[in-house]
Each structure stands twice: as C-alpha cells, then as structure tokens.
Amino acid sequence: MTRSGDVSPTTIHQAKLDAMRRVRSHGGVPTFFDALVLAVPEHAEDEASRNLRRRLLTTLRSAGRGDEDPLARLARTPGTDLPGYTRSCSQGTGTPTVWQGRTLFKSVFDLGLYQQLLQRVRPATVIEIGSGSGGSALWFRSMGTAIGSPCRVVSVDLTPPPDADDDGVTFLRGDTAALADTLPPDVRGTWERPWLVVEDAHIHVPAVLGFFDPLLRPGDCLVVEDSLAKQETLRDFLTAGTHAAYMADSALLDLYGVNATSAVNSVWHVTDRVGRPDLGAGADGVAPAYRPAATVLPAAGRRSAVRPTGPAAR
Template identity: 40%
Template sequence: MSDPGNPAISVVVIAYEMNRELPRTLRTLSPGYQRGIEAGEYEVIVVDNGSHQPVTAADCPFDTTNMRFLDQDAGGVSPVAAIHQGLDTARGDLVGVMIDGARMASPGLLRHARDAAKIRPNPVIGTLAFHLGDDVQMQSCQRGYNQRAEDRLLATVPWVDDGYRLFDISVFAGSSSRGWFHLPSESNALFMPKRLWAELGGYDRGFRSVGGGLANLDTWKRAVELPHTDVIMLLGEGTFHQFHGGVATNSPPGTMSQVFHEEYRSIRGEQFITPANPDVSYVGTVPTNARRLLVDSALSLLPNRGQGRDHEAGALTARERPFTSPMPPRLAEGLLGGVMKSRYRDVLMHKSPLDLGIYLQLFSRIRPRSLVEIGGKHGGSALLFADLLGAMHDDDYRVISIDNHPRQEFSDRRIDFLRGDALDLATSLSADVLQALPRPLVVIEDSAHTYETSLAVMEFFHPHLRPGDYIIVEDGVVSQLPASRFRAYDHGPNRAVREFLALQGDHYEIDTELCDFYGYNMTFNPNGYLRRS
C-alpha cells in the first residue's frame, strides 16, 4: 500500500456547474468503487472552474478521504488553467486528466492505468469514451433526451454496485465510434507520467474557447505523436458522459464546431486531423457487459468492411426471393433519420412509414387479438398497436411489450410492459401465458437486429404459433444502409430469416403481398412478414 501522503497516481477532474453530475463521477472514482486498487495508492484532485456553488466533500455521500477539492481563482470559460492548477498540485508519478467532470469511470480504470504504466518506459495511456443513452447525445438531445430522462435511465441498472453495467445503457461516443482497435480522436481520461506532462507542456493555454474547444483533442494528438512515447489503450474500460448541457456534447451537431476548429487552425496553422494508428498496446480485461462492443470493434477491422460484404446482402435469398429491394440506400438512410424521431401520441415509436402502412393492411386483414413486441424501447409502437387493436375489439385483446431496458415513461392498462432478454424469453413469457393469448397473434421481433437475437426470437415463438398467426422480423434493411456502423449487424435479421425458413419452412410462408405492397420488398423488413401456415 502506498503512503497516503505520496500516492502513485493523481487524477485531475475539472468541473463547472455540475452539482448533479460531479458527485456521480466522483463516486465512480472513490475507494471501493474502483477495483483492485487501494485508497492510498491514488488521489483525486477536483478543480472547480468557477461554479456558483462548487461541489464539496459534503455533497458526496461516500468515501472522499483521498480527494481534494480546489477552486480555480482565475476562472474563465476554458478549463485549461484549471487543468494546469491540478497538474501543478499533483503528487503522483502517474497523472491522469479528466477534462470533463461529467464523465463517470468504469471500475477498473485506475487499476489498469497503474498496471499499464509499468509495461512501457514512456506510456501514454488512453481510454475510449461512451455516451449514456441509445445515441450520441448531440443527436439524442434533439429527440428529448435530458437530465430527467438520464436519471430514469441510470435507475434501470445497478451501476453503484456494478459500474460495468453502464456499458448496458451507453453507446460509443463520436470520438470513439470505431471501437477499441482504432485510435480515438481524444481520450477523456488521459494518463501519463508527470515527466511526460512536463515535456508536453500540459494543455496549450492558447485554447480559450468555452469548454476548451479542441484542447483535449490537441493534447491527445500531441502526446500520441511524440516520437518516443508508447501508446496504450485500456481494453474494457472507459468513461461515460452524463447529460449536462455542455457546449460540445449536448448541443446540436455543428453548433460550436466551426468556432473550435478555427481556433485550432489559428494555434496550429492546420486543420485538426485525428492521429494515425501507431503501434498500440492493450491492457485490461473485457467485462461481460462490454463484449458486444468488443465484437463491434473487431468487426470494424475486417477487410473491405462495407464493400465486398455488401454484395453478400444481394446474394442472400429465402424461397428464391432476394432480400434486397429497389430502395436506394441513401433514401433508406434518409428515411431512417425520420424513423428515429417519429412519435405517436408524443411517444417515440421508431417505425418506418412504409411499414406502418403495411401493418395497417395486415391488421385490417386478420384483425389480431394479441400482439407481442420484442424490443419495445420507449413504448410508442406498443401504444399505437393497442389503439389499433382497441378500435377493432371492445375487449379480449392483449398487447405485450418486452425490452431488456424498458424506457417507456407511461403506463397503460391495455399494455403489459415487461423486462426481458430476447435471448432468454422463457424467463419473461411462460408457455401458459402464450397458450392463453387470444388469437390471431402477431409477434414483432424488433430487438437487437443481430443474427443471434432474431433467430432466438423466431425459434422461441415457433412452437406457440398457430396457423394464421404472424411473426415479423424487423429491420433487415440494415444490410442495405451505407454507413459503416451498420456493418456490425452482419446482415443479422436477413440471415436469421433465411436459416429459420430453411429449418421450419414447411410451417411458414413469406407474405409477399405485404412485403411487396409498395413494390418489391419496399419495406424496412425485407422478406420479414412470415405467416404460420
């Protein structure tokens, strides 16, 4: 154990008007929360950059014995001076800087930073960044994501007891969008020996814009590009950004970008470019909750990703029907932008206008009495379906919405909102419940859009479906969307439909009348409307 007066690690955290967010961040850096490291091995230096009511130890209901709270006298809209104050007072040989006090830390961050510093002589240790929510916050804030929504989201996982559960409710930040095996454009928890901070000169005081502009990106780039440094990324660890109205992460895209980039050009004489991938070492372990993100990161390394594999989408067929449609990929991508903002009765529902029309045809034809939706999210589509079924039947109808992280903010006596995993639906839906559902039944698989989840849902419901029931596999359109992030789905829904029909084809038929209602597979669910025969 280190001497409490001479810690091995110093962590500098900068805060401004973060009375809600900072205590959470500090909890994630506190002894006990951080695993595999003793309180005496590190100190946390909190530098307030001019808040009206700075957070103090009294605001933190957890162990703060290794934390110091300082005020930056000079203030100013840029945090750079506050960072230098923290660097100057740091006692550890290894110093980490978190420029944004709204970023919570994963539980192994400090232990793995400590261990990483021991394996190379001149370590520059970086971490990936994540945003809480189902999208980067520059986008989600335009759809109503705010502090109250985030509080409800955090309440859905026991993050205080297991900080790795934050991976369940977050996405890669834009700076880290390509995953662990590509260098990010910045690190929001950057660790270096104190001597390297001195060699680098710390953060450039020329960055005077609100929030520091591109100061954090600049510091990371200069550190990575020092000729003698060893870049190390922490695998399975990261920081998680809370919504706090920050000028960079919580403003609509482009709001301050031009100002920040002009300042960067005035200082460096060139446009900012993300540093190229040097030889990178990796230290850490991957918790169960982060494995899906690790897979996404690994998939991004495959050769010709987003080119040659797109041809495979055209080669996929079911019953000699290709899954491709004449819908231009850019049109599909444009429609998706509206889909992600679409609401019903002011509740997000994420359904394409094409498929809403197809559902109306299906409901008019079979007049379903039960609907089970896997992947209900905010509940808007469940509300729509309940209204449609209610218009057809006075009573004796049922709507069930299942999601592993339900996000609906309302209750409705007609809808059963259940928590459940698409890979383990038996835990949420018993055979007796399914047997008792009034028929016809429509099942909608709209969960993770991976091969494994789509196939698991179809296989689970197969023994419970009766002739005339439907199972609809949504969003096979991901195979045709041009953005590289959709390659991670690896044609999941379409591959699952193809395999399911190969195994159970005698019992199902593709309802081509529905799939082709607006033109051949002119739907977000190509070959995805399956009728039990």
C-alpha cells in the same frame, strides 16, 4: 420478355388494361403507380424506357404472387426497391415520428404496411420484442381499436420504458436470449389468438425465432423487422426445419415496391403445423432454438409450405 431482355408491347398493354380496371374500381382516381403504368411507352427503344418497363413488370409480378414459400422469396428478391437515402429518412429526419408523446421508430412504409396487416390478421394479441420508448406498442393498440379489433399488446425489452403501461398495453423486462423466463406458459397461456409477433430487438434473433416457432398456430403472423442484414439468419432458420409452416405475404411486402419495408422478405403467415405434436417444448414449455432438420420433418403425407432441406431431409 423478348430475346433482347425487354418487355414485350403486349405485356405492357395488358398491364395498362389491368391498371385501367384498378382505376375504375377506385372511382376513377389512379394511384401514382397506376398513373406511371398508364404513361409508360410501349414501344420506345431508349434504355430509360426499357429499364422502366422491366422494373414495372418485376414489381407487378412480385406483388401479384400473394402468399408464397418464404425460401423461394428469399432466393428471388434478395434486396429492396428503397434507395438507401430514402430508407434513411423514412423514420423522420429532424425527429422520429411521435405517437401519444413517445417516439415511434417505424418507417412510413412500415406504418402503412402494418395498417394493412392488422386488418388482414386482426390479431387479438401483439407480442413485440424490443420496446424502444414504447411508442410502437401504444400505436399497435391504437390501430387495433381504430379498425374495431382491440388487441392486447405485450412488449418485452431488457430495459422497458418507465411509466408506459396503458390500458391493454403491458411492458415486461426480459432478455431476448431467455424469453422463456419472461414469458412462461402461465403468462402466455392467457393470450388470445391470433398472435402477431414482431421481432424488433435485433439481438439474439435465432433464439427469438426458436422460442416462438413451436408456439405459433395457423392464423398467427410473424414479422422480423430491419431484416435486410438478417437474410442469412432467416434462411438458416427455415432450412433447419420449423414447427410451423410459413408463407411470405408478397402482396404486402411489395405494396410500395419490392421489399419497400424494413421487414425485407419477412412478413410470414402461419398456415399449418408441421412439427412434433408436443410443439417441441419441454415440461416447462421452453422450446429450444434451431433443431436439426431430422427432428422436425413433417409427418408422412402432410404438406409443408416450407420444405426441410439438407442432408437429413434427403
């Protein structure tokens, strides 16, 4: 950036060279975004050109970070590139998207993001908290099969959809405030790894995060949807101290623009275990929700992707 806050012509020139390389790797076909990068004026001094250059640079740098500390990302990117009206239309206008005869309350941006995430994680088990009419659970199963990695899907809701169970898809009745009652060790013990956990119920979110955190393993993935209004909850969860070490997938979160997804800052990969070896669970396998940071500090010498903070961590 220059002293005036503009992006230097050298930086834009380099961004154009990178875009040209991407176009060549795609057989000469540019994406809409690469076409925009190649067309942006390097020296124009009008305010619209300056704003465009700044926005392009922000997007390129954010997406280029790959996996990063989720706390750092929460501080760096508190919002979304999606205009409010575009977001409002993204699940459908007259009717929502339908999959196998059931409504699918996922935005078009999230459907694209999940297709890429499934190919990266290749989950053996998808655990969905919040079932709706069942369309998203059936869609996860279909997408896993389509990429050659069939997954088991378990969807939990206080009022699960009737007659929606399918081959590889199970709907369970359960309260998000008491998931241990619905998913005891003898049930979840049969689930193969890796896991993809999707919080899409929007109620008792701290309890949901606290339940799954001690159960997750390296290679698993946690997604919190509709999280623009949950940023403080996510920050509290991370700073209280976690049993798993998480990294935010910035490449996916910014695939269609910075946080152009309902899962704002909240697509997390588990990279390590940083908590107690007993996973923080009692004899019945139930994990408490948040614990004070002092009880979940990583063992001496271990590297954590999420650093406990607060007075107990000093």
